[in-house]
Amino acid sequence: MKTDGKPGAGGGGFDALDRRLAHALQLDGRAPFSRIAEVLGVSDQTVARRYGRHRSSGALRVLGLSDARALGEVEWMVRVQCAPEAAVTVAEALARRPDTSWICLMSGGTEITAVCRAASSDHSDALLLEKLPRTPSVVGVTAHCLLHEFCGGPQGLISKSGALTDEEAARLGPPPPDVDPAADPVVLDDADRRLFAALARDGRAPLAELAAVTGWSPTTVRRRLAELRATGALYYDVDYDLRKFGYGAMVALWLSVAPAELAAAGAALAEHPEVAFAGATTGPNNLFASVLCRDVRAVYTYLTTRVAALPGVRTMESAPRIRQIKGPGPLVAGSPAVRGRRR
Template sequence: MVSELDLALVHALQIRPRAAWTDLAPLLGATAVTLARRWARLTEEGLAWVSAVPGPAFSHGGCTAFVFIRCAPAARERLAATLARLPEAVTVELVTPGPADLMLDVLAPDLASVHRFVNGELAALPGVLGMECVFATSLYAEGSRWRLGSLDASQLSVLGRPAAANAAGGRVCDLGSLDHALLDTLARDGRTRLAELAGLTGSSAATVRRRLGRLTASGIVTFRCDMAPAVSGLPVSVTFRGRAAAGEVNRLHRTLAMLPECRLLAAVTGSANVLATYWLRDIGAVQERETAVCAHLPGLEITERVLNTRTVKRMGHLLDDDGRRVGFHHIRPW
């Protein structure tokens, strides 16, 4: 179903999400037409997709929160479907019932917006029995930095490193109507061409190129290539919550984020001040990963293991039971 060329293509797009097929063709040993056809099949079958997501500058103006929701067992699926329609809830996951039944990633332009969403909108939803909300104070790793590992060293050398964005170069509040229109479109499909973006926004291709260049260079937006488990080969997702001395957290992240399965790593508010998500090959690897982490980091105490049973929405993209993309609901973190 997924060939070695498909895997190499996805990895290349993780590094250069908007690269032209003609640029990738020599690297991957295939024609531009073949790559375009392969990508069309992958996207049509919901196996891989590219989208615009908040860049490194988002942490200087925007707000990232993780919300753990308790609900009645019979309400889990219905509540998850309702939450998936809310733009603030960029990711919605069903998790093994325990202290929480649902886990949300919430992105908003500021802290006040998160408070209004959590304490107003979420708290009023039927079926919600309780919530815990923690805020990311530092984000050490997230989905746009995770790599599939299908390209060899020589191919990675040819691709090079992406241009570094200025993490403090842009502010969410500086965005205009054209910027928001571009971001709304690119969040759905990050490979939308400049000519199409120009037509959708009523601007010229030159204007779109200039504004998009500003958004990426300032770190307001970045692009990432996501995929279904059939492509990653890592169907199990687990989030570890742990506690460490405040002075140790910055040191811990160097070990935790270097593990190849690390998808997300954040320092957060609350007594459990470390949150890390790993994509793993099977359920047995959960214990293996925890044992390895604790052996290398005796100062870290794992307090909770949150096993994802199904991702309903990931950065706006709706997923089916197999993790394939089947739709999209707008997100509004900017």
């Protein structure tokens, strides 16, 4: 990420090497430190020391996550309206669920946003009607099915940073494969699920540790990791402290876009360096984006320039995030999300 006044420039955050390391880990979270060091032009010890320090402080960690599309699962963008005094309690209850991610308290302190996953369309009704918190403090729930993802997951915000050149990125290996929508869903057995649970806590967990968790040999673990990644079922993400990258404002955008322009508007959003995630959803607001900016003035500039230029936008609703309860992986003490940060 360039140091020209854009997010990440100075201010006691990550330096240029830290940002290059984060970009390398986003491309391949399990790449050997020796290979990353060669690309970055530093020693193995420097890379290991930097990552170890940031992971210990909760500023940055690698996660190995499953892609809902590859598994045939359905994702829902859920908005929960509740009494202000109960918002944190409800959000924390949601965060403890294994089928939720990106739990955030939004402006006003009465709305919680969350991403919920159901095993299939047949299971969505049980998730939305039975498993979400049922308490008098919850006064309303709206759910929007995620129909298409334009950016996010393996192609996250760090990948747009420009911290690595195209040539350097290529040296770290091919980009994560796109999930084939026509392919049969990847079927996981119990050992696979234990593998994913371990990777979600630490995407760089040693092979010996993963072998102990799954009951496989290290060779089998290595082969299964390669298989899962080749299908797109497994991807690596970097969970990080937003402030270290210079981001001081996160805003959720709900856009209503003319159907004929939805694909074009979503593709355009995906190219914006401010957009961490963009997806088409059901509902009157059919395009959602998670936007990260340096401060509220930068948010205003973004909305009145890049968003204003999107094709087919009829209406826009924006909501600042005031606290993040849970990020992309499980709720782990000391993670960037638990410490009140990121999507």
